Amino acid sequence: MDQKATPSAAELAQASDHTLTEKTQLLLARLMEGGQEDIDTCQTLDQLTKLLNDDAASTTKTESICDVLDDACVDTLLGYLDMRQAESVRGHAILTTAAYLKAAGDQGSRALQNFFFERVQRGKYDDYIVAFCVAAAVFAIAPVPTTEMFLSEGFLSSLDPLIRRKWKSCKVETACLEMLNAASMHPECREAIRKYCTDWLEEVVDQNPEELSGAILAADPDVQVTPGSIAMRRHSQAVQHLAAVILAKLRVGTLKLPGSPPPTRENLHWR
Numbered sequence: 001m002d003q004k005a006t007p008s009a010a011e012l013a014q015a016s017d018h019t020l021t022e023k024t025q026l027l028l029a030r031l032m033e034g035g036q037e038d039i040d041t042c043q044t045l046d047q048l049t050k051l052l053n054d055d056a057a058s059t060t061k062t063e064s065i066c067d068v069l070d071d072a073c074v075d076t077l078l079g080y081l082d083m084r085q086a087e088s089v090r091g092h093a094i095l096t097t098a099a100y101l102k103a104a105g106d107q108g109s110r111a112l113q114n115f116f117f118e119r120v121q122r123g124k125y126d127d128y129i130v131a132f133c134v135a136a137a138v139f140a141i142a143p144v145p146t147t148e149m150f151l152s153e154g155f156l157s158s159l160d161p162l163i164r165r166k167w168k169s170c171k172v173e174t175a176c177l178e179m180l181n182a183a184s185m186h187p188e189c190r191e192a193i194r195k196y197c198t199d200w201l202e203e204v205v206d207q208n209p210e211e212l213s214g215a216i217l218a219a220d221p222d223v224q225v226t227p228g229s230i231a232m233r234r235h236s237q238a239v240q241h242l243a244a245v246i247l248a249k250l251r252v253g254t255l256k257l258p259g260s261p262p263p264t265r266e267n268l269h270w271r
Contacts, residue, residue, distance in 0.1 A: 024051055024065040032076045038086045045080065045092040052099035066104040074100075074111045081137045082130045083175055090137070098141040109145035112138065116149050120158075125169050128162070132175035139182040150183050156196040163200050170236045173204075177242040184249045194250045201250075204235050204243040 027048045030036070036044070055065050069077070077100065079085075080093035101108040112134075119131035139146045149155070159176060180197065183189035235243075 020051060020055070020065050021063075021068055024048070024068045027051070028068065028073050028076070031080070032073070038089050041080070041089050042092040045089070045096045049092075049096045049099045052096065052103045056099065056103035064103065066100065066107060069100065069104070069111075071111070071114070074115055078112070078115055078134045079130060081134050083133045083171065083178075084129070094137050094141070097138060101138070101142050109142065112142065112145055113149045117152075120155070125172050128172050129169075129175045132172075132179040136175070136179040136182045139179075139185070143186060147183075147186055147189055150179075150189055151192055156192055159197060160200050163204065168235060170239060173235060173239045174242065177239060177246060180246050181242060181249075184246055190250060193246070198247070198250065201243045201247050205240055205247060207235055207240065 027044055030044050031041070031048070051065055055061065077093065077096060080089055081097065083090075085093070101112065104111065116131050116135060119127040135146055135150065163173060163176065180193055184193055
């Protein structure tokens, strides 16, 4: 879908006389234009969610409004799941995404995976952030396609050098760990995380910020060391805590509960 000017309130009010496809195009144009107040964005997302839910429930439709959502539209929709968006917007966007994936079926799953891999392959911090945020958000609503892309060959092993980069991005690390945290709820993904990520997760948790800060100052006294600064080449406390949560889940998953002790004679009830 080509990007259009933001539809006015009057245009949306007249949409009742339009086809479902035209209504969908108007809403998508508004989302793609951006620049709205958060409350207006949420309302637009809600309207799109309703159209998608109606589309999924319809038994008489001859065509689906999902056909209107090309790669650019899907990119825009999933972009509203970015952690840098307002929390209210993200909450409404996940409902719209769930409605789209349900209505679009296999087409939606492919679009989700294409978005994820394209972003990861770009290798830029902004792209990593939105890709990881999307994966974290959709694990619960679309576990099959999300698990497939999470377990794709080479993906998990690529996180090691990303997290161990000398210059840290707190947002990239947070988005990555939120994705791992969501994935760790799935046994198959949890095993893969244990295999490929345990070493660097432990390094994140065990990091001593005082030693790192001292080493950096010794090497370059002009470096401005401030809490959370990327110049500190360290992981933030929030990142450390999240890594610890994931490690705890991995370790709980390997524990075996002891068997129940045999009942004592006093607890046996003879009939």
